[in-house]
Amino acid sequence: MYQAHYHNRLRSWPNTWFAAAAVDKPLKHVVFEMQLSDQTPTIEDPAPRQLHGDGGGGADLTALFSDELLLRILAAVPDPLRLPASLVCKRWLRLVGHLRHSLTLLDWSFLDRGRLFLRFPDLAELDLVPGSFASPSSVAARGRVLLSWGPFSVTVDADADSPVGECCFLQPGVIDRGLETVARSCPGLRKLSLVASDSETGLMAIAGGCDTMQELELHRCSDLALRPIFAFKNLQILRLVGSVDGLYCGPRVTDIGLTILAHGCKRLVKLELSGCEGSYDGISAIGRCCMMLEELTISDHRMGDGWLAALSFCGNLKTLRMQSCRRIDADPGPSEHLGTCPAIETLQMQRCQLRDKRSLQALFMVCEAVRDVVFENCWGLDNNMFALVSICRRVKFLSLEGCSLVTTEGFESVVLSWMDLQRLAVISCNNIKDGEVSPALSSLFSVLKELKWRPDSKSVLAGTGMAKKGARFFRRL
Incomplete structure (x- = not known):
């Protein structure tokens, strides 16, 4: 009896299904006819086809x-x-x-041979950036090193003064011919990442052949490379990377390029500017022309003084994200000229240096109506700098992660001033201590809808499940 039960328990669901279906006469008849037709040679099919890899020569149903x-x-x-x-x-x-609908090209030769799209004819997302780096051919194998930066891994010359530079990319003509191949072979492409060139041939071919293109990422971008951007009628998401420290130094994206972008992509919803230059004129042009812009990401910017005031022209901007910025705005100008973003909902600061009190105060004044504020691994954010966020009176969600200079006292003085706070997350902030939590702060915790409290590994409350239970946790105490 035990053996029979054990056998039934191990029976797989395909065997169970076919065993139950065997009593079904129509299904049994269909399976018999399939086997019979495959075993009977005909003039069109003189030999029965075999199932590859079974080793027994069985018929391929x-x-x-x-x-x-x-x-x-x-x-x-x-x-x-x-x-x-x-x-x-x-x-x-x-x-x-x-x-297969998404592909990252590591070797450009696969694109030149023309067989890539025969193998994957229905690609919707294509990343050509890793395959656009050219390995130095004149260097001996022992003189080469592999450089990895984020998603990229390139071979560089270890003896060169500047191991990564313009010479590490393929020639513009090679890239343009590859883009023409992509335009002919992938008419349904919706997302493309590539290394830009000053020639308009490649991008114009993509714009003409890929009518459904919605997302574009341009590395080593310049003002000249943005001239064909007007041809992308349905473009909604755009990422411009001017240069990447430690990987390559490309040409500049200035106010000229941002103005070209503003007049050519009026349906833009999301925009990311990484390693780009610019100032008040370029950002204000984007705000005036791109009326549908909802998300703006500024990464490692080289913006000129006064660019913060131009954010007030982005009337529908909901999310402002700043990443790896050494500074915000060296000279934001008079506070009465800053303006505000009326629709702003989320402000995220990730890996930024927040040591300039005047520029940080100007940023919070522009984002005064923000609802969600996120600080993640920001340098220089102490109690005095963190106190400036109290300018934003409507905050409902605050997230602090990796901000070790903020103490419990500085944290509490800001959080208790927000009457609409509903969600709170404190992670890896070593100077915020459990033992220093006041009764007023504990009362606030009890009414929050969501609470994640892990200021350090020694936190008494970190393993209690409070992060999941929130207010319900405190009501049971």
């Missing part, structure tokens, strides 16, 4: 399935198992290629 039906079956296969499934036969290899 999937040969009777249409491509559409077999494609639906393969689509249900988990992603890690699709590669083994593509090795069954050439037909399965071709069909599995139709299921």
Whole structure:
């Protein structure tokens, strides 16, 4: 009895399903007809097709399935198992290629050979940046090193004074020919990442061949490279990378390029400027022309003085994100000229240096109506600098992570001043102590809808489940 129960428990669901279906006469008849037709040679098919890889020469029942039906079956296969499934036969290899919609190119030669899109004909997202780096051919193998920066890994010359520079990219003509191939072969492309060149040929080909393009990422971008941007009629998300410290130094994106962008992409919803220059004129042009802009990310900027005041022209801006910025605005100008962003909801500061009190105060004045404030691993954020955020009176969510200079006293003085606060997260802030939490702060914790309290690994409340239970946790105490 135990053996019979153990056998039934280990029976897989396909065996159970077919065992139950065997009593179904129509299904049994269909399976018999499939086997019979595959075992009977005809003039068109003189030899029965075999299932590749079974070693026993069994008949391939999937040969009777249409491509559409077999494609639906393969689509249900988990992603890690699709590669083994593509090795069954050439037909399965071709069909599995139709299921791949996102691809990162590591070797440009695969694009030049023209077989990339025969293998993956339905690509919707394509990243060409890693394959756009050229390895130095004149250096011996022992003189090469592999440089990794974020998602990129490139071979550089260890003996050169500047190991990574313009010479590490493919020639503009090679990139343009590759982009023309992409335009001809991927008309349904929606997202593309590439290294820009001053030639308009490549981008114009992409704009003409890929009508559904919605997201574009341009590395080593310049003002000249933005001239064809007007041809992308449906572009909604744009990321411009002028230069990356430690990886490459490209040409500049200035107010000229930002103005070209503003007049050419009026349907833009999300914009990221990384390593770009500019000033009040460029940002104000974007605010005036891109009326649908809702999200702006400024990363490692080289903006000129006074650019913060131009944010007030972004009337529908909801999210402002600043990442890896050494400064905010050296000279924001008089406070009465700053203005505000009326629709702003979220302000995020990630890995920024916040040591200039005047510029940080100007930023909070521009974002006075913000609802969510996030500080993540920001340098220089002490009690005096953190106290400036109290300018924003409508905050409902605050997140502090990796801000070790803020103490419990400075944190409490700001948090208790917000009457609308509903959610709070404090993570890895070592100078905020459990033992210094006052009764007033404890009372605030009890009415919050969401609370994540892990200021350090020694926190008494860190392992109590308070982060998940919030106010319900305190009501049971």
